[in-house]
Amino acid sequence: TGSSRPQRMLKAVQKNATKGDPKSVISAIDSYCRHKEWAMNVGDDKGLILDSVLTEVNPSTALELGTYCGYSSVRIARLLSPDSKLITIEFNPAFAIIARQIIAYAGLQDKVTLVEGASGDLIPKMKEQFGIKSFDFVFLDHWKDRYVPDTKLLEDCGLLKKGTVLLADNVICPGAPEYLQYVRNNPRYESRYYPSNLEYTKVEDGLEKSVFLG
Ligand SMILES: O=C(NCCCCc1cc2ccncc2s1)c1cc(-c2ccc(F)cc2)cc(O)c1O
Numbered sequence: 001t002g003s004s005r006p007q008r009m010l011k012a013v014q015k016n017a018t019k020g021d022p023k024s025v026i027s028a029i030d031s032y033c034r035h036k037e038w039a040m041n042v043g044d045d046k047g048l049i050l051d052s053v054l055t056e057v058n059p060s061t062a063l064e065l066g067t068y069c070g071y072s073s074v075r076i077a078r079l080l081s082p083d084s085k086l087i088t089i090e091f092n093p094a095f096a097i098i099a100r101q102i103i104a105y106a107g108l109q110d111k112v113t114l115v116e117g118a119s120g121d122l123i124p125k126m127k128e129q130f131g132i133k134s135f136d137f138v139f140l141d142h143w144k145d146r147y148v149p150d151t152k153l154l155e156d157c158g159l160l161k162k163g164t165v166l167l168a169d170n171v172i173c174p175g176a177p178e179y180l181q182y183v184r185n186n187p188r189y190e191s192r193y194y195p196s197n198l199e200y201t202k203v204e205d206g207l208e209k210s211v212f213l214g
């Protein structure tokens, strides 16, 4: 049978990027997805907003929900301080296998722990399994109807602390209306919308940044 889109994306990285150079891995994926075939990475436009929020937060412990092929894992991990860690959760084993290879190609495997499974099952296990006290930064980029239940789960599991920053992708396209409603009308969050566009297109999309107030 033929290759999959994630497999072709990995091939493009192996062909066009330099091993151990995260920036070249990011560029190789963006170029492939812009000129060859679209894929649901956060992309270069929204990626610049992700970079700026990350630089501001400088998290010691970061969580990503929805790894896909590892593009945003590489974007996040490349900006982490030496002893900081990213835990990224992916549901689809076919995506996870590609993501591991792309993260390793970027030389970031020591900063990233990829865990396979459903966010709803894994979030309650974070403390015991990974010795996490709380997250400083959470990037939400998985099923859009899981943003609210998983945010509530993170709260209930005591995984958010005063100042934790949640950054949610796709709040316009495909859209996460319940999530916007939840964080914008909740006194425990201070939210701000960053307008941008859907990866590799002119379609409107954006990121919602919400600071947990404790
Ligand atoms: O669905 C999207 N992303 C989630 C994939 C779901 C994978 C999951 C990960 C995981 C981990 C743990 N537990 C449960 C889950 S489920 C997504 C879709 C589009 C899009 C936009 C316009 C289109 F026309 C078509 C697609 C753009 C994006 O940036 C996306 O992120």
Ligand SMILES: [Mg+2]
Pocket (backbone or CB within 6 Å): 040, 041, 042, 141, 169, 170
């Ligand atoms: Mg997304």
